[in-house]
Structures are given as structure tokens and as C-alpha cells.
Amino acid sequence: MTADTSVRTSPLAAWTDRLAALAPALDVAERPFLTQLTVRARDAVAVARMGEALGVAFPADPCTSTRGGGPFGDVEVLWMGPDEFLVVAGPDRRALVEDALRAAVRPARGAVVDTSAQRTTLALSGPHARDVLAHGCAIDLHPSAAPTGTCVQTLLARAGVVLRVDDAECDAFTLLVRSSFAEYLAAWLCDASVEYRAALS
Amino acid sequence: MQLIPCPWCGPREEAEFHYGGQAHVAYPEDPGALTDQEWARFVFFRDNPCGPFAERWSHSAGCRRWFNAVRDTRTYELLSVYRVGEPRPDASERDEVVS
Structure with missing residues (x-):
């Protein structure tokens, strides 16, 4: 079978x-099937830019998260480490959010990986x-x-x-x-x- | 269960952590120039003090970051924790015990 x-x-x-x-x-x-993207970035400006792209500011403090609505619908950003975040969005938003984050992180060094x-x-x-x-x-x-x-x-x-x-x-x-x-x-x-x-x- | 204060996440249960041995063991500047004996001493030989001991710990079930902690090997009391790259706190700062 x-x-x-x-x-x-x-x-x-x-x-x-x-x-x-x-x-x-x-x-x-x-x-x-929620979209989950692991974001690694140290640069504070790049992190702020990614927040603007999603319409949700990235959490600044350890062990906190933020949630809000923006161009990609409801998005949560979870603090995973001092330079690591998990972006959680709706099931059908993966490609859009991934592209937006990739564009926002440049030219700073960073990584956006689909871990859905x-x-x-x-x-x-x-x-x-x-x-x-x-x-x-x-x-x-x-x-x-x-x-x-x-x-x-x-x-x-x-x-x-x-x-x-x-x-x-x-x-x-x-x-x-x-x-x-x-x-x-x-x-x-x-x-x-x-x-x-x-x-x- | 003992609580270990992660410098990022705050106090968490010991089971969330992994031990990483002695801290501040510097990698040899020119490893190729070391004799076998010197290399073996770098790889295998560690301090074993009776008292405060600077160790590496990893918060493996939490933020997964390595950090350093000074632990009293007689009492298991954690005298201080500090992030990687930060200098070892002075032993005289023992009043600011975190655990």
C-alpha cells in the first residue's frame, strides 16, 4: 500500500x-501549516527595516513577542535569541513574507530560512x-x-x-x-x- | 531542581542547560608549533579547583546560547553568570550573587 x-x-x-x-x-x-520563518540578523537597522516591512516591530527584549497586522495579514514575531527571531504568518503567505524579509535585511548580513x-x-x-x-x-x-x-x-x-x-x-x-x-x-x-x-x- | 540564571532568559531549570567545561581556555595562537605534550595539555588538562570555577554553559532547551558562569564547586552555588565576550567578574563582586 x-x-x-x-x-x-x-x-x-x-x-x-x-x-x-x-x-x-x-x-x-x-x-x-502556519508560515514560520527563522530570521537571523544582528544589525539593529536591518531588524527595524524588517519590522517596517511586516508592519510589526520586532521584539526588543528577550522572551517576548510582538503581534500585529500589516500587508501580510496577522503576523507574530517571536524572540528566539539575541540575533534570532521566528516570524509566524498565515499558511499561504510564505513566499511573500520570505521575499519581503530578504529584501528588507539587505544590505546587512542576515538569513531568512523557511522552517514552516x-x-x-x-x-x-x-x-x-x-x-x-x-x-x-x-x-x-x-x-x-x-x-x-x-x-x-x-x-x-x-x-x-x-x-x-x-x-x-x-x-x-x-x-x-x-x-x-x-x-x-x-x-x-x-x-x-x-x-x-x-x-x- | 537547581535554577541557573541564563543571562538572556533569566532563571531556568537546570535540565534546560548543558555543561561545557572550563571557560576561558584559549586556543593556541600557533597550534602547529606545539609539541605533542603541549597539545595534549591544551586538549585534555583542565583545572579542578575546590571553590569558584569559571565554566561554560549552554541554554540548550531555551535560547541555545553559550554563556559563562562562575560556580562554587563545593556548594554548587552560582556566583555569577556573564555573556560570552564579557570579562570574568571580579571575585570581590560576590555580594551580587544571582542564584
């Missing part, structure tokens, strides 16, 4: 129902989202310690993730996890939410 490779399948396509069943304690949904297939994205929210994450993540996600826009790279259940706080007051988070770890993390989320499902049913 051969697999049909003409159809694009996201890493968590088989988990849609199981993740949906975690509601209402935890609302989890995969946001598949490296990670998949999970949107988490719900009354127990923070409790579930606390089962496997040491980061303090209380709104006073992790305000909206906080973006950390850390370990969740020993799997490397990028964790973004979308809305601290509403407990809304985005998880970016490597495609090969996605099913493991989905299974872990299902397991970690068991006690909250029981409490609400």
Missing part, C-alpha cells in the same frame, strides 16, 4: 477529535489551560509573571516547545512543538487534562 502524498497532512491531523474532546476544561486546536515544516502550532485556552501546562512546565505563567506577549522556549513534559502567552487574563496560549514531538505532546495533554475533565463533567 502506498500513502497518498498529494494530500498535505498536518502532524496532528489524526488527533483533532481527541483534542476537541478535552473541552470545556481545555480548548486545544491545532493551527496547521519544523513545528506545528497548538492553540490552548480554557479555564484549566494554565493548570494543565503547570503539570509539565516549570515556567511561572501567572499573569503577573508572564504578561501577554511573553514567549519562552522551554521544556513541556520534557519536550522542547516554544510557549507564547496570547492573552494572560484569558489564559490563552500558543504552543509551537516540533512535528516529530507533536503526537507525544498531544497524548501528554490528553493525559494531563484527565482530572479537570472529571471535575467539570
Whole structure:
């Protein structure tokens, strides 16, 4: 039997129902095929220029992110390192955003690399989202310690993730996890939410 | 679990880090001129002090940057952390303990 490779399948396509069943304690949904571009640039002027091109200023502080709308729709820029950023845009924007960033980084030295297939994205929210994450993540996600826009790279259940706080007051988070770890993390989320499902049913 | 203060990301759990051995081991200026003994000393010989020790660490599960830390080998207390390229802090600055 051969697999049909003409159809694009996201890493968590088989988990849609199981993740949906975690509601209402935890609302989890995969946001598949988002455009993800790894940007490396040290030059502050080039970084500012790329921000202007996207309509979103690049984050200046470690462990933060910015979000905004511009010519390429909603775009998030995540701080990954002192000279490294991850630009996340809609699924069909890859070529456009990549070209715009490449044009903006010149003549400074820098790199724009398409890493869309490296990670998949999970949107988490719900009354127990923070409790579930606390089962496997040491980061303090209380709104006073992790305000909206906080973006950390850390370990969740020993799997490397990028964790973004979308809305601290509403407990809304985005998880970016490597495609090969996605099913493991989905299974872990299902397991970690068991006690909250029981409490609400 | 011990917290290690990454100079970029702030205090994080020890499990996110990797150890990189002694810091400030300068690469020989003219490696070809070294005798085998001198080369072996550069490659294999490291200090093993009882007390403050400058080490390299990598925040491998976070920002993936290398940095240096002065750790007391007797107590595991991290006396200071500093970014690559920055000079080793003076031991007299021990009051500004970060961990």
C-alpha cells in the first residue's frame, strides 16, 4: 500500500477529535501549516527595516513577542535569541513574507530560512489551560509573571516547545512543538487534562 | 531542581542547560608549533579547583546560547553568570550573587 502524498497532512491531523474532546476544561486546536520563518540578523537597522516591512516591530527584549497586522495579514514575531527571531504568518503567505524579509535585511548580513515544516502550532485556552501546562512546565505563567506577549522556549513534559502567552487574563496560549514531538505532546495533554475533565463533567 | 540564571532568559531549570567545561581556555595562537605534550595539555588538562570555577554553559532547551558562569564547586552555588565576550567578574563582586 502506498500513502497518498498529494494530500498535505498536518502532524496532528489524526488527533483533532481527541483534542476537541478535552473541552470545556481545555480548548486545544491545532493551527496547521502556519508560515514560520527563522530570521537571523544582528544589525539593529536591518531588524527595524524588517519590522517596517511586516508592519510589526520586532521584539526588543528577550522572551517576548510582538503581534500585529500589516500587508501580510496577522503576523507574530517571536524572540528566539539575541540575533534570532521566528516570524509566524498565515499558511499561504510564505513566499511573500520570505521575499519581503530578504529584501528588507539587505544590505546587512542576515538569513531568512523557511522552517514552516519544523513545528506545528497548538492553540490552548480554557479555564484549566494554565493548570494543565503547570503539570509539565516549570515556567511561572501567572499573569503577573508572564504578561501577554511573553514567549519562552522551554521544556513541556520534557519536550522542547516554544510557549507564547496570547492573552494572560484569558489564559490563552500558543504552543509551537516540533512535528516529530507533536503526537507525544498531544497524548501528554490528553493525559494531563484527565482530572479537570472529571471535575467539570 | 537547581535554577541557573541564563543571562538572556533569566532563571531556568537546570535540565534546560548543558555543561561545557572550563571557560576561558584559549586556543593556541600557533597550534602547529606545539609539541605533542603541549597539545595534549591544551586538549585534555583542565583545572579542578575546590571553590569558584569559571565554566561554560549552554541554554540548550531555551535560547541555545553559550554563556559563562562562575560556580562554587563545593556548594554548587552560582556566583555569577556573564555573556560570552564579557570579562570574568571580579571575585570581590560576590555580594551580587544571582542564584
